[in-house]
Amino acid sequence: MRQALSGFVSKSAFPLKTIMILAMAMTFVVADVASSLAAKSAAIVVDAKTGKVLYSANADGRRYPASLTKMMTLYLTFEAMAKGRISRNSPVVFSAHASAEAPTKLGVKPGGSVAVETAILSIVTKSANDSATALGEMLGGNETNFARMMTAKARQLGMNGTVFRNANGLPDPGQFTTARDMATLGIALREHFPQYYGYFAQRSFLYGRQRINGHNRLLGRIKGVDGIKTGYTRASGFNLVSSVNDGNRRLVAVVMGGTSGGSRDNQMAGLINTYLPRASTRGGGDLVAKADSNPISALAKVLLPKHDAPTPDEKPVAVAEADTAVADDATVAQGDSEDEDTAEAEAPKLVVPAKKVKTVIVSAPKVATAQVVAAYAEPTPAVDPVSTASVPSGWAIQVASSPKQSEAQAFLDKTTKQAPKVLAHASGFTVAFDKDGATYYRARFGGFGSKDAAWKACTALKKKKIECYAVQQ
Incomplete structure (x- = not known):
């Protein structure tokens, strides 16, 4: 040199x-x-009987979910089936939009249809993007509404670090999650829908005369693994949520941001082999509260940040720009193409690493009942210098703003007690927004059908010495 x-x-x-x-x-x-x-990677291992976190690394950092998104699409599908709104044999019609989704996909032409069960099987094995979109349009009317339903359900399950933008996980800079939230969802799927959970163990299925094989290489290779989902985009890296059940112990483990499918699988295998023996043989009962909701009312209960780019923690500018370019390139089918065989020239053999994984015991995951953070609408740009959401129209009144969500919520509770009649038909919610690099939370009441109704309520509150103003959403 x-x-x-x-x-x-x-x-x-x-x-x-x-x-x-x-x-x-x-x-x-x-x-x-x-x-x-390397810091993009994140992982968590949760004892699915007790909720105890056995291992955690960057578990609360924002990550791109890639096809892990489809876990929520399937959650809402299972919920609709359990409630009798659809059945395994209900036809799922593919719109032109669904049919045009990037690979990997089933390849149904516009106007064509498959049974709900076929769509489910194509998602858990092939990670079919077109099937996920078609299911989302079927359940939500359109994919945008379905994304709101997905995020609303995430809040109800306690997944407070997740926002969904589409049904399949194809790149979107506003779609993000955390390893902890994915563990919560993995646990909820088994607890809430045991009658459908077996789909995640499906390693292949017959579509016409074609045998379609799955992407989850741990199924059948690591004892006790019975699902759940893989995910891959160039921006997210290689993701995997695994459920393990050896008869006495249960784990849900998440690895996000792997550099290859093989290294991700090896990391997951090492975590399972290390922590499954440490899981409890006792415990039981639901760890994640089951939150039922009407799919239409759910549309009015979620905030979808417009500019919250889910860049992984503390990346240098050059790397951040590269990842953003990938996420914004809607014309490129990079992910979730989910075709990991293409992403890797040759998948390495599964080798359980000999290196011992360091044990980190932290507090139990937030998988118990969580308060729904409801948000009806997008505030007009004039209200605050930062726009926050894109949601249905309507009017709301804002009564406070705080750097802590708990304080904003406490103010909503206090205001409701002070003026129960004025707010009898209103719903309180908090809206996060960024200002000068810090996150704040607006405390608002929504549900007013007109400007006059909102101003009338605000006037009544002011008579009780409660400051407020009306805002169109």
Whole structure:
């Protein structure tokens, strides 16, 4: 290297010492970038009987979910089946939009249809993007409404770090989750829909004369693994949620941001082998409260941030820009193409790492009943310098703003007690927004059908010495 630099310096105006310093600086830059990319990874292991977190690494950091998104699509599908709104044999019609989704997909033409069960099987095995979209349109009327339903359900389940934008997990800069939230969803799927949970153990299925094989390589290879879902985009890396049941112990483990399918699988295998023996043989009962909701009313109960890009924690600018470009490129089918065989030239053999995984015992996951953070609408830009959501129209009144969501919620509760008649037909909710690099929470009451109704309620509150103002959403 010194000889090469000497040759260069002889043709340049820079002294050799300066060149050497620059070379060392570049080495550190490359190391920093590599370190930040490694920091994209996240993992968590939860005892599915007790809720105890056995291992955690970046579990609450924002990550792109990729096809893990389809776990919520299937949750809502199972919920509709359990309530009798649809059946296994109900036809799922594919719109032009659904049929045009990027691969991997089932390939149904516009106007064509498959049974609900076929759509489910194509999602758990092939991770079919078109099937997920078609189910979302069937259940929500359109995919945008269905995404609101998905996020509303996430809040009801206690998944407070997740926002969904579509039914399949194809790149969207406003769609994000956390490893902890995915563990919560994995536990909820088994607890709430045991009658349908067996679908996740499906390793292949017959579609016409075609045998379609699944992407989850741990099924049948690691004892006790019985689901759940893989996920991949270039921006997210290789994701996996695994459920393990050895008869006496149960785990749900999540790995996000793997550098390859093989390394992700190896990491998951190591976590399972290390922590399954440490899981409790006792315990039981639901860890995640079952939250029923009407799919139409759910549309009015969720905030979808418009500009909350889910960039992984603390990435350097160059890396962040690269990931954003991937997420924004709607014309590229990179993910969830989910075709991991294509993403990796050759999948490495599954090898359980010999290196012992460090045990980290932290507090139990937030998988118990969580208060629904309801948000009806998008505030007009004039109200605050930061726009926050895109939701149905209507009017609301704002009574407070706080840097803590708990304080905003407490103010809503206090205001309701002070003016129960004025707010008898209103619904309180908090809306997060960013200002000067900090997150704040608006405390609002929604459900007013007109400006006059909102102003009338606000006037009544002011008579009780409660400051407020009306805002169109």
